[in-house]
Amino acid sequence: MSYTNKRILVTGGASFIGSHLVESLVAEGASVTVADDLSSGRIEHLASCIKDIAFIKCDLRNTESASLATKGQQTVFHLANIHGGRGFIETHPGEISQNLLIDGNVFRACLESQVENVCYASSACVYPTYMQGSDPERRVRHLSEEMADPFIEGRAAADGVYGWCKLMGEMSLSSYHKQFGLRGVSCRLFTVYGPRENESHAIVAFVARAISRQDPFVIWGSGGQDRNFTYVSDAVEGIKRAASRVFDGSAINIGTDEVTTVLSAAKIICEAEGYLPAQFYFDTTKPEGVYARAASVKKQEDLLGWRPTVSFKDGARETIAHYRRSNSRKQIETNLKEKLFAR
């Protein structure tokens, strides 16, 4: 399916991932509308394409806003979400729980507006946390889609309020498909990073610490925890492919299977910055998330005929270059502590 000339709504389109998606859709000749309340998204993220899109500033916790935004659209990429890095999601559960309102409004509006298909930005946080601990007996290396399922005992144990809201969002979308025939897919994004992400996420926090020559260089948790850090251009390509090929309301992982520990990610970033701190300090009083998390890429390869292409080393270099271009060292050092917990 080509996106050329399609009428497409991107909710949360001013976000880090959303803005890259919008740019890519505009480049393909789609007619794009963005609906965003700019609570964590930034209009500057859309600077390169703002003249080519329609922008609606609205709060999708309101039913009317969702109806207005979806009217006349063919495809809806639903990314709007109250979300941030680990520091934010663990300290703002009441706000995060309002994502149930956003998702409910958007899916109902999509049905009423007769959109052709919906692509929901879900998360690796839907997977049971006990499968991602430090105990090798229980840990599952490379989580596959059927391992998170609200209807199978033991497979609904999502990661905090944020993960539960995403799992319920997926459940709503598949229920709308089963009962009403609404076509859609849930993309389980795995730890996306890249230009425009903010310091509340680990990789950009490391970039900020490296540029400001922090020593001891602080890492939240043991540093031994690992992730499959997925570069934003790969996430966007995966989302677009999924939305054009999967319509049955099911979920699909979008991520690389390259596994990197948090300590080695920090070291790679320091090295790319030409900086070697005298000491890495592991702050175990701060939230570190699950111990081991990585995607199975089998369904992605089978259904989308594709796998991510950007290595962590290359993605980290691009992220550093962009961050340096957009921030002076003084800006980086100002309020860094607060930024680590913000959205």
Ligand SMILES: NC(=O)c1ccc[n+]([C@@H]2O[C@H](COP(=O)([O-])OP(=O)(O)OC[C@H]3O[C@@H](n4cnc5c(N)ncnc54)[C@H](O)[C@@H]3O)[C@@H](O)[C@H]2O)c1
């Ligand atoms: N960054 C990641 O690693 C990651 C991983 C898994 C899933 N996701 C999902 O991808 C999507 C995009 O995430 P992101 O990291 O790019 O940035 P983000 O989470 O900050 O993006 C959310 C966007 O939604 C907007 N928004 C929030 N509340 C809104 C409301 N009530 N009405 C309208 N708009 C609202 C924000 O302004 C922002 O632009 C989110 O749904 C997020 O949960 C991200």
